[in-house]
Amino acid sequence: MFISAESLCKSYGSGDGKNDVLKNVDISLEKGHIGVILGPSGSGKSTLMNMIGGVDRVDSGSIIVDNDNVAGFDDDALTEYRRKNVGFIFQFYNLVPNLTVSENIEVCANISDSPLRLNEILSIVGLEDKKNRFPRELSGGEQQRVAVARAIVKNPKLLLCDEPTGALDFETSRDVLSLLQKINREFGTTILMITHNIAIGDMAHVVYKLRSGEITEVIRNDEIIPAERIEW
Amino acid sequence: MVLNKRIFRMMRENFGRYTGIILLIFFASFTLVVMGGIGQNLGRLLTSFAENNRQEDISFTTDYPISDIGEIERELGLSMEDFISMDVELSQSQTLRLISPNQKINIPALNEGQDLSSSGQILLENLYAEANGYLPGSTIEINGKTFTVTGLISLPNYIYPLKNPFDILVSYSNFGVGIVGREDMEASGGYLRGYTVRFDDSNTSINQQAVILRERLENEGVNISDWIDNRNNKRMSVPWASVTGMQSMSIPIPIAMFLLCCIIVGIMNRRIIRAESVIIGTFYAQGYRRRELVRHYMVIPVLLPAIGGLSGVLLALPCLSPGVNAMLMYYNVPFTGIEWNVLHIALGVLLPIILMGVSSYFIIRRQLSQTPMELMKGDKHKTKVNALERVVNLEKFKFNTKYKLREQMRSISRLLFLLFGIMGASALMMLGFTIQNSLNHVFSSSTEGTYDFAYEYSFRQWHYGTAPEDAEVFSAEKFYPEGNEIMEFYVTGVQSDSEMIFLEDLNGNPLSVNQTIITRPLAERLKVGAGDTVSVIGKRDGKTYDFMIDAVSGTQAGQFIFMPIAELNIKLGLPKDAHIGYWSNIRLDIPGDQLSGMKSLEDVENAASEFMGPMLSAIIAMTASACIIGLIIIFLVTSLIIEESKKTISLFKIFGYKKKEVRSLVLGGTVYIVVVGFLLGIPLMALSMGGIYGYLGEQINMVLPVIVNPLYIIICFAAILLTYEVSKMMCARKVDRVAMSEALKSNAE
Secondary structure: OOEEEEEEEEEEOOHHHOEEEEEEEEEEEOOOOEEEEEOOOOOOHHHHHHHHOOOOOOOEEEEEEOOEEHHHOOHHHHHHHHHHHEEEEOOOOOOOOOOOHHHHHHHHHOOOOOOOOHHHHHHHHOOHHHOOOOHHHOOHHHHHHHHHHHHHOOOOOEEEEEOOOOOOOHHHHHHHHHHHHHHHHHHOOEEEEEEOOHHHHHHOOEEEEEEOOEEEEEEEOOOOOOHHHOOO | OHHHHHHHHHHHHOHHHHHHHHHHHHHHHHHHHHHHHHHHHHHHHHHHHHHHOOOOOEEEEEOOOOOOHHHHHHHHOEEEEEEEEEEEEOOOOOEEEEEOOOOOOOOOEEEEEOOOOOOOEEEEEHHHHHHHOOOOOOEEEEOOEEEEEEEEEEOHHHOOOOOOOOOOOOOOOOEEEEEEOHHHHHHHOOOEEEEEEEEOOOOOOHHHHHHHHHHHHHHOOOOEEEEEEOOOOHHHHHHHHHHHHHHHHHOHHHHHHHHHHHHHHHHHHHHHHHHOHHHHHHHHHOOOOHHHHHHHHHHHHHHHHHHHHHHHHHHHHHHHHHHHHHHOOOOOOOOOOOOOOHHHHHHHHHHHHHHHHHHHHHHHHHHOOOOHHHHHHOOOOOOOOOHHHHHOOOOOOOHHHHHHHHHHHOOHHHHHHHHHHHHHHHHHHHHHHHHHHHHHHHHHHOOOOOEOOOEEEEEEEEEEOOOOOOEEEEEEEEEEEOOOOOOOEEEEEEOOOOOOEOEEEOOOOEEOOOOOEEEHHHHHHHOOOOOOEEEEEEOOOOOEEEEEOOEEEOOOOOOEEEEEHHHHHHHOOOOOOEEEEEEEOOOOOOOHHHEEEEEEHHHHHHHHHHHHHHHHHHHHHHHHHHHHHHHHHHHHHHHHHHHHOHHHHHHHHHHOOOHHHHHHHHHOOHHHHHHHHHHHHHHHHHHHHHHHHHHHHHHOOOOOOOOOOHHHHHHHHHHHHHHHHHHHHHHHHHHHHOOOHHHHHHHHO
């Protein structure tokens, strides 16, 4: 297994105000697969993804990613882990507004030992002609493409996508999902995506349904549907 | 308004930033009240002393007594009083000038003790007495006779007690003035007879009245020497240069600092409103009026200058008296107390409130003029890219450099604040060093390089013949350009084979003194060069003289034309062997009554080092103040950058940037602006100094060159970089504290 998380627990606050966000969650994902975590707001899916991404710490349980126990890493090791292994894509893109498209991509290329070539990345995301534009001058879909390019430029083993289509319309969402599927196929990147859109589960190898911090259902897809054919 | 409850919470949350702004305003108000107050009080003390104690307009010496003083007074509308004086050498390096008591002009002000009541008593000038430990009641041995010090005094014609009127620096340990009874002086003999004059008509120029007086005296056959008016007498003109300097700096520096604060307060307000635009939109939607919200956001821009201005003024008030007294360590003026200047106090408190209030009002009004919908959308400005960011092409730079530069260009107002702030702080820092360097240069060039003798003896009357062994003769006469009588200078006749004057051309090549050479400062003021003819008026006879300039010397040793003595004497209608003084390497035995002055170059050097001691403290204080101002400015900008880049910093951390890398990206960018600001501070300082020195130089008829020493520039640069590093250290923890959740939170918005 590329990702193997077992008995993950996480709570915030203490005493009467204690809020158990994750309760003994187990998930796993094969290398090169796409995984989707489905769930409503407040179900703990972002917390789960943050812990796998090394952004947040678990209270108990283990997270093994590519044979490394991420849950046992100290701060420096977590930084190194995120730097080398993980790419992030966010719902609201989180681009640096005063950097151009190519400069935004360079943010991550800058800390990679062997980044992909900028022109190659721009060509993959279809933004060669807009590399000198600022984020404000792009549409939402284009901004998310920049975010994708930024995430994959360091050729990460794991791509974590937090509601990547949450701020996009249907057509644009499908374009972005297609792009992610293309990256998964071409680079063999393992992708873990969180969403509340059940239809997106059709393009994943495995879907975990999460409610109130617990896994309620695990769906394994034998037939992966191309993103272009997803409807909602 | 209940909303205002959060003002203090906001101030507590951003304590460092608001404290920095308050400190800047505090410095500005403090400077305004203290510098303005010192200038004004010193000016008042000088004026009242000069008026109440009837400061002379002119003084001169004569070979024989003037017999018709009463008639001259009535005829020309003036007061004239005779005095006798003599210089007594108390030791090899200490001279005491004894002067007979005056009744009508230059009346001494008794600061401590009793007036003279009998023979064998002496009044000593305050600063000399203090420097040499004389108190009322102590005794002093003069020419074998014991005098009792009965009191300490200030003299209107020795406010800046220079031994010779052409000296630059006072040395209280080497020279002083005492008043003794006329009978005591007449008994010892060897005195000079002099006259002081004060014109009744204050509306007509002193020069015009002086010409009439001089004509009248010369027509009577009176042989006049040492004629000097108070504007050319540094004993009286130098204190006014300090007053002018203080007053001219007391307004621009605080105003510049207030304006800087306006920029930063404006930036912060705009940022707060933009960050809260959703809330403001909601308030609008719920029925709040714009003026109610404007009033709310105006609290901070009024509160900060009010606290800073008021505390600056309150602390300035008790500092004023020590400040004036510090000036009185150089100038001997009776201290009659401090007068508060209501205008300065009002400006110190109200000016920052008005400037910051008005500028912020317009910024706030503009920001709040959007519709509730626009405000509630909130992201109108978040992603805006300004013209500078658009225009600058950074493609060839590495990412780190690109990011740092882009971060600086993000806000033009923030960039200007940092740039102007560092320019100002650097200029202030270099100002102190440059003043020291320039004065040092003036002092050293008046003793080293150009002159190679130990003593200069100036006679009261023309002498004829040759110089004694180890000495050279010189002649000298004062001239001024037509229409600019204040700009006096000497044409000095030197032996054509002189070995005591060394002049070099502008390229540093030696010049023969067997030609007419003008010094560079004078050439620049008269706007002449080699080959030109200078047409000037003789101070003594009012006639026009022409001097054909053969060469310009690069020396900064004052304003002179040097020419062969024989040629000058012919021009002046004097015998070829006439001379007015000697330059000598050994002490000469010349009777005191023949001399109008004796200058020892060693004494000048001693006086320079005596003067430079306190000067060094002032420079350290200026440098420290500049560092603090620079530190506050860099800290304010950096903390704003951190505040505005929180999400980006958080992203960097999520992407795997290490602490050191994030710090370098976020805090390292300001170094470019700090360096550019410092470099621009050099011409700013040189321009300001040039302006101030030019003005002061005209006031005291002296050339004060702006000498920028590369070593001091490097020291100042190191100090600014150190300041920058300190501010980086102060802000590093702020960067470290930015959590990764900042970027993740915005995801959930």
